Amino acid sequence: MFGIGRKLTATAFIILLTAVPSHLQAQAKKQVYTNAATLYTSGKMFTTVQPFQRVDTVNYKAMPAAVKRLYTYSAGLAVCFSTNSTSITAKWCVNKPVTYPNLTPIASKGLDLYVHKNGKWQYSGVGRPDKDCSNGVLVENMDNSEKSFTLYLPIYSELSSLEIGIDSGSYIKSRPETKKRVLVYGSSITEGASASRPGLAYPAALSRRLGFDFINAGVSGSAKMEPAVIAMLNDVKADAYILDCIPNSSDAVVKERALNMIKAIQAAHPGKPIIMLNSIVREQSFVDAKVNAMVKAQNMAIDSIAHNLLKIKTKDFYYLDTNGFLGDDHEGSTDGIHPNDLGSFRFVEKLQPLIEPILRKYLR
Amino acid sequence: MFGIGRKLTATAFIILLTAVPSHLQAQAKKQVYTNAATLYTSGKMFTTVQPFQRVDTVNYKAMPAAVKRLYTYSAGLAVCFSTNSTSITAKWCVNKPVTYPNLTPIASKGLDLYVHKNGKWQYSGVGRPDKDCSNGVLVENMDNSEKSFTLYLPIYSELSSLEIGIDSGSYIKSRPETKKRVLVYGSSITEGASASRPGLAYPAALSRRLGFDFINAGVSGSAKMEPAVIAMLNDVKADAYILDCIPNSSDAVVKERALNMIKAIQAAHPGKPIIMLNSIVREQSFVDAKVNAMVKAQNMAIDSIAHNLLKIKTKDFYYLDTNGFLGDDHEGSTDGIHPNDLGSFRFVEKLQPLIEPILRKYLR
Numbered sequence: 001m002f003g004i005g006r007k008l009t010a011t012a013f014i015i016l017l018t019a020v021p022s023h024l025q026a027q028a029k030k031q032v033y034t035n036a037a038t039l040y041t042s043g044k045m046f047t048t049v050q051p052f053q054r055v056d057t058v059n060y061k062a063m064p065a066a067v068k069r070l071y072t073y074s075a076g077l078a079v080c081f082s083t084n085s086t087s088i089t090a091k092w093c094v095n096k097p098v099t100y101p102n103l104t105p106i107a108s109k110g111l112d113l114y115v116h117k118n119g120k121w122q123y124s125g126v127g128r129p130d131k132d133c134s135n136g137v138l139v140e141n142m143d144n145s146e147k148s149f150t151l152y153l154p155i156y157s158e159l160s161s162l163e164i165g166i167d168s169g170s171y172i173k174s175r176p177e178t179k180k181r182v183l184v185y186g187s188s189i190t191e192g193a194s195a196s197r198p199g200l201a202y203p204a205a206l207s208r209r210l211g212f213d214f215i216n217a218g219v220s221g222s223a224k225m226e227p228a229v230i231a232m233l234n235d236v237k238a239d240a241y242i243l244d245c246i247p248n249s250s251d252a253v254v255k256e257r258a259l260n261m262i263k264a265i266q267a268a269h270p271g272k273p274i275i276m277l278n279s280i281v282r283e284q285s286f287v288d289a290k291v292n293a294m295v296k297a298q299n300m301a302i303d304s305i306a307h308n309l310l311k312i313k314t315k316d317f318y319y320l321d322t323n324g325f326l327g328d329d330h331e332g333s334t335d336g337i338h339p340n341d342l343g344s345f346r347f348v349e350k351l352q353p354l355i356e357p358i359l360r361k362y363l364r
Numbered sequence: 365m366f367g368i369g370r371k372l373t374a375t376a377f378i379i380l381l382t383a384v385p386s387h388l389q390a391q392a393k394k395q396v397y398t399n400a401a402t403l404y405t406s407g408k409m410f411t412t413v414q415p416f417q418r419v420d421t422v423n424y425k426a427m428p429a430a431v432k433r434l435y436t437y438s439a440g441l442a443v444c445f446s447t448n449s450t451s452i453t454a455k456w457c458v459n460k461p462v463t464y465p466n467l468t469p470i471a472s473k474g475l476d477l478y479v480h481k482n483g484k485w486q487y488s489g490v491g492r493p494d495k496d497c498s499n500g501v502l503v504e505n506m507d508n509s510e511k512s513f514t515l516y517l518p519i520y521s522e523l524s525s526l527e528i529g530i531d532s533g534s535y536i537k538s539r540p541e542t543k544k545r546v547l548v549y550g551s552s553i554t555e556g557a558s559a560s561r562p563g564l565a566y567p568a569a570l571s572r573r574l575g576f577d578f579i580n581a582g583v584s585g586s587a588k589m590e591p592a593v594i595a596m597l598n599d600v601k602a603d604a605y606i607l608d609c610i611p612n613s614s615d616a617v618v619k620e621r622a623l624n625m626i627k628a629i630q631a632a633h634p635g636k637p638i639i640m641l642n643s644i645v646r647e648q649s650f651v652d653a654k655v656n657a658m659v660k661a662q663n664m665a666i667d668s669i670a671h672n673l674l675k676i677k678t679k680d681f682y683y684l685d686t687n688g689f690l691g692d693d694h695e696g697s698t699d700g701i702h703p704n705d706l707g708s709f710r711f712v713e714k715l716q717p718l719i720e721p722i723l724r725k726y727l728r
Contacts, residue, residue: 101469101492104558106699110465115651123694124651128465141654194468194560196698196705205695287479287488290505330487331569331709334560335470340705341560345695 031089031165036079039164040176042150042213043076043203045183045236052077052159054217055232062228067219074153075191076203076216080175082148085166087140088113088125093133094157102194102335105129108156112199113138114208116148121208124149126197148175152199155192156220179213180363182206183236186244189280190218194334196341205348210356212239212363223248225257227264234268239363241265241272242355246279246302250294254301262309262317273362275318275355278302280325280347284336291336318358325350395453395529400443403528404540406514406577407440407567409547409600416441416523418581419596426592431583438517439555440567440580444539446512449530451504452477452489457497458521466558466699469493472520476563477502478572480512485572488513490561512539516563519556520584543577544727546570547600550608553644554582558698560705569712574720576603576727587612589621591628598632603727605629605636606719610643610666614658618665626673626681637726639682639719642666644689644711648700655700682722689714 037051045054055071057063063071090111097109106112111127125139138151153159166172184190184203192201199205203214217233223245243261246254258276265274278299285292306319325347326332332343339347401415409418419435421427427435454475461473470476475491489503502515517523530536548554548567556565563569567578581597587609607625610618622640629638642663649656670683689711690696696707703711 099463099469101474102490102560104468104698105463105465117651122650123647123697123700125648126465126699128699139648139651141652143653196466196558196560200695200704283487284489284503286486287481287503288505289507331564331705333487334468334705335490335492336487340564341695341698341707342705342709345706 029087030168031087032168033091033163033165034172036151036162036164039172039174040080042078042080042177042179042207043215045215045217052153052162060228060232063232064222064226064229066222067226067229070191070219070222072158073156073191074159075155075218076201076214077153078204079151079153079162079164080149080177081151081164081172082146082175083166083170083172084144084146085170085172086142086144087167088138088149089136089165090127090138090151090162091133091135091165092127092162093160094129094154095132095160097129097132097157100156100193102338103156104196106197107154107192107195109154110134110197111138111154112152112197114150114152114199115139121150123199129154144170152197152204155195155198155201177213179211180240181213181215181238182240182242182359182363183215183217183233183238184242184244185217185223185233186242187218187223187247188220189247189338190216190223190244191220192216192218193220194338194340195344200341200344202344202348202351205344206352209348209352210359212359221248224253225249225261227257227260230261230264234264238269239272240275240359241269242275242277244277246277246298249298251297251301254298254305258302259305262305266316271316273316273318273358275320275358276302276306277320277322278306280322280339282337283326283330283333286330320351320354322347322350393451394532395451396532397455397527397529398536400515400526400528403536403538404444406442406444406541406543406571407579409579409581416517416526424592424596427596428586428590428593430586431590431593434555434583434586436522437520437555438523439519439582440565440578441517442568443515443517443526443528444513444541445515445528445536446510446539447530447534447536448508448510449534449536450506450508451531452502452513453500453529454491454502454515454526455497455499455529456491456526457524458493458518459496459524461493461496461521464520464557466702467520468560470561471518471556471559473518474498474561475502475518476516476561478514478516478563479503485514487563493518508534516561516568519559519562519565541577543575544604545577545579545602546604546606546723546727547579547581547597547602548606548608549581549587549597550606551582551587551611552584553611553702554580554587554608555584556580556582557584558702558704559708564705564708566708566712566715569708570716573712573716574723576723585612588617589613589625591621591624594625594628598628602633603636604639604723605633606639606641608641610641610662613662615661615665618662618669622666623669626669630680635680637680637682637722639684639722640666640670641684641686642670644686644703646701647690647694647697650694684715684718686711686714
């Protein structure tokens with residue numbers, strides 16, 4: 001029934017089964033668990049010692065501490081597998097989870113499962129988090145044909161362990177992908193705030209729509225184009241680069257670092273397209289004059305740099321204006337800063353037709 | 365900067381000011397606080413002893429305990445005021461707040477401020493909650509013309525106190541409304557799960573779009589049409605009744621209670637329109653065969669009752685099919701059950717043109 005969502009403590013799970021006898025049959029099948037680290041994970045920047053971290057930060061000592069911490073979060077990672085199980089369950093733990101005012105716990109420390117159906121990726125279930133460790137049913141009562149699944153991991157937590165459960169007697173297989181890779185470096189919006197679940201972060205939505213592997217290099221509040229961070233990003237093997245990092249930097253920082261960042265990526269990855277975005281207009285800026293002035297200054301700074309690059313016909317460089325990407329009814333944000341699912345959907349609807357021709361040209 | 369959202373503890377607030385010197389000037393103005401209970405509150409089912417509760421449940425002893433608890437929550441309530449202050453702050457406390465996997469804390473225990481601008485209601489700021497008691501800036505750096513505001517209250521918490529702060533030297537006035545009232549009785553979806561902030565619950569969105577006062581009588585998981593609850597609802601003075609209560613009831617409960625509920629409302633409020641909705645199709649039902657069968661059975665049960673009423677030309681009774689209200693891409697839910705802001709926007713876009721002609725006919 002439409003309640004506030006099943007809590008997935010072991011106790012609540014048992015209560016649920018007791019209260020809903022029709023579920024007993026499916027759950028009577030014993031679940032067998034697989035360590036998700038043995039399955040293919042998409043969205044990885046690197047192969048890492050900790051399987052669900054984005055970067056082995058010990059290798060990049062010069063990066064700021066906040067950036068290092070954020071790259072231990074599993075934002076944008078997704079476990080890819082196929083199974084004929086009629087139900088899929090999960091057990092997972094996160095390190096020192098935090099509650100954020102503008103994020104659901106499902107987004108910050110939960111799981112989000114998609115199934116491939118009728119040629120498209122389709123939502124099929126979430127893992128509702130408890131405190132540090134959680135377990136629960138992601139989906140059940142399916143037929144027993146083999147299906148492909150993508151399981152998106154928490155966007156604002158360090159995931160320390162994940163096991164995927166299937167019916168006893170069924171099988172699970174890793175589903176390696178060999179897709180072209182698009183690195184997206186950006187702010188909390190790139191990382192996934194305020195998607196209601198991990199699969200609704202905009203790089204994940206673009207992966208499903210375009211069939212490329214969008215690598216989420218979003219770092220909430222910390223996308224400040226520091227040379228040490230750009231050097232790390234240049235070690236990531238990717239086929240295209242999207243830069244959505246203006247929102248986190250003052251106009252002075254944009255002037256100081258943006259051109260250096262673009263030049264460094266060009267030098268490290270000649271022939272690969274670089275797509276620079278200006279900052280979306282914050283909803284708060286329609287009522288707060290200082291926020292309004294700040295966003296205008298940020299965008300004037302990057303406009304000037306990008307237009308100079310376009311004027312001199314810089315090869316493989318593209319600049320996109322995100323003005324209007326959240327719609328015009330002011331309903332597309334959670335908090336005046338971060339797109340909600342409505343704003344994010346509109347953002348993707350506007351961004352996709354602009355980047356698709358560029359990516360299709362380079363990524364064949 | 366785009367971080368994960370300012371936390372509004374007193375400490376964090378001070379840190380914020382220190383870190384963002386441009387904000388210091390606005391905050392240098394001393395704030396003067398007004399008890400929000402002295403201002404007009406829209407969305408009220410009754411005048412209550414506790415100003416931010418929906419029902420004095422002591423008057424309705426026969427209602428189930430879960431329903432009583434939910435009617436102490438401030439879902440759908442909004443404080444209406446005008447001020448010429450350049451900033452608006454708030455201090456508020458909630459009783460025993462709970463964290464829900466599918467809700468942001470802003471939605472469950474935070475505040476959501478709208479300003480009337482260019483003839484429309486527009487988002488202007490949120491109150492980011494801390495633990496039991498919170499305080500913070502909702503909006504700042506506005507001009508000092510008089511503006512009308514609507515402050516939506518927490519949708520999944522009992523609000524025990526609320527004070528609204530304005531610049532010292534400015535004024536705040538209550539803004540009483542005399543709008544026609546539309547009572548909406550329903551499940552968690554009506555109450556507001558999973559809106560990212562209180563103003564995005566669908567009855568609140570309809571209030572802004574249509575200019576009526578939609579009274580939120582949503583009770584998460586508990587909209588089961590019990591005679592004691594319907595008797596209480598019949599004490600609410602309203603001009604129209606929307607019934608979105610099918611999702612919480614089994615087909616057997618629908619068969620047992622729905623017709624009695626409709627007849628009871630007709631008898632208590634002759635000549636007032638009653639608009640019955642079937643259950644939206646749960647996203648989970650596209651992958652889970654048992655959920656699919658359950659929703660089909662619920663909707664067959666209410667279909668049969670409603671079509672009989674229409675067949676005998678029951679006066680002032682309307683029945684709406686919500687099929688497709690969340691779109692067809694399966695992206696419109698947070699957890700397979702509750703619409704996210706995208707699903708909710710689509711729901712309102714589909715519902716509004718169906719109910720508007722009915723309401724305009726009766727509510728003049």
